[in-house]
Amino acid sequence: MRSNIYIGSKRRLSIIALGLIIFLFTTGIAHAQTVDGNKYQLTLAEAIRFAKSQNKLVQVATLEESAAKEDRKDAYNAALPAITANGSYQRFSQLTLFTDGLSHSTTGPRKPSANGAALGIDALFNIYSGGKQRALQDEQQSRVHLARLNTLDQSGSIALQTAHQYLELVRLNDLQKLILDQLNRAQTRLNNINSLYKNQKVTKSDVLRAEVVLSNVQLSLQENENDLTITNRKLDVLLNIPDSVRIAPVDSAGMPKPAIDSLLPFIESAGVTAYSVQKIKENIELQKARVKGVESSNKPSIGFYTAYGLNYPNYLFFPPVNQAYAIGFVGLKAQYSISSLYHNKSKVAAAKLRERELEVQQQANNDNVRTEASSYYIKYTEALTRIAVNERSVEQAQVNYRIVNTKYLNQLSLLTDLLDADNLYQESRFNMIRAQTNALNIYYNILYISGNL
Structure with a gap:
């Protein structure tokens, strides 16, 4: 039983992995490829x-x-005639007639027939x-746009x-x-x-401190490997692929960054193209359709039947007469609810106030989007x-480390100076990578907030 479950899960994993490979090739991916087993190379765009x-x-x-599109179809179908077919059959019992209260009765067949x-x-x-049907159609159309x-x-x-x-x-x-x-x-x-130390040029404390530094670096390596595993699993969830699939990024932190001028169109259009702005605008159209639907109750209705x-x-x-007959008719039916004049008054007022509320909310949201962009x-x-500053810092820290390292080997500086130089060199490179990835994160935030991602 366990072997069957194992084989089944392994088969599902293979199918999903195969699907990933097919997707990569069918979408014209040039770089994506299997590195080993369940490890795949992907660019950021892919x-x-x-x-x-x-x-x-x-x-x-x-x-x-x-589902919203189907609701829209239903709203349009509601405008079609309502057609009903009906049929019935009755078999009546004997007819009993009472006279003088219930003391005397006579029984006979129902006329002209028992059927x-x-x-x-x-x-x-x-x-x-009164425009109710059109308002319903407009409302469902807005719901489709909102769903989109x-x-x-x-x-x-x-x-x-x-x-x-x-x-x-x-x-x-x-960082790895x-x-x-x-x-x-x-x-x-x-x-x-x-x-x-063997040549008695340094003390034992230098050896012990160097060992401690080595242990700390080994611990940092293990911590970074754990972070890699966690991040990879989060990415697998977003891609909807098994946790066992390892993603090997093709792009690096040093990938080209968009020019600052190329982002101006996104910033200028954010107040119109942002998803939140478009949704509030569509919500206003939806509320307008609701107002028309409520107001339609104040108007007469006419139907052909x-x-x-x-x-x-x-x-x-x-x-x-004991005979069958066929007959039909056509007619017009008109009605008007007089009570709607006072029953519907507050409903119309509430619907219009909600429309105004959405308009004010739209203005506030537009301000927030423009500010955030x-x-x-x-x-x-x-x-x-x-990034430009960190590039210079890395070069300077590297040169400084080489100088201090040479001095220490020649016993012209302390181990503390060498470790500080090493930490400065490492930190400057860390900062460089962080600055590069932060710039790209900001770029994708701009794309999203402007509705272009």
């Missing part, structure tokens, strides 16, 4: 594209959009109902989360390389210090400047 099509939350939003039957069809077509915007918003949100997790994976991968490089320096430094049927026996004459633009400019 990861975003895959998440937007496969993520479960995006699928939920797509299903809701399909009764009817078969007919009727139809009702709404000609005018929700799908786009959910897709953009998942794309943004995917970009953040991918860039975090990139950052951790680059830097920590391994630091580990190599710490091991080499310990070997050199041991040699100096018709019926045709076959009946037995014939009760159109007196006495009834401008803030991201400013931070992106700052991030590009920070």
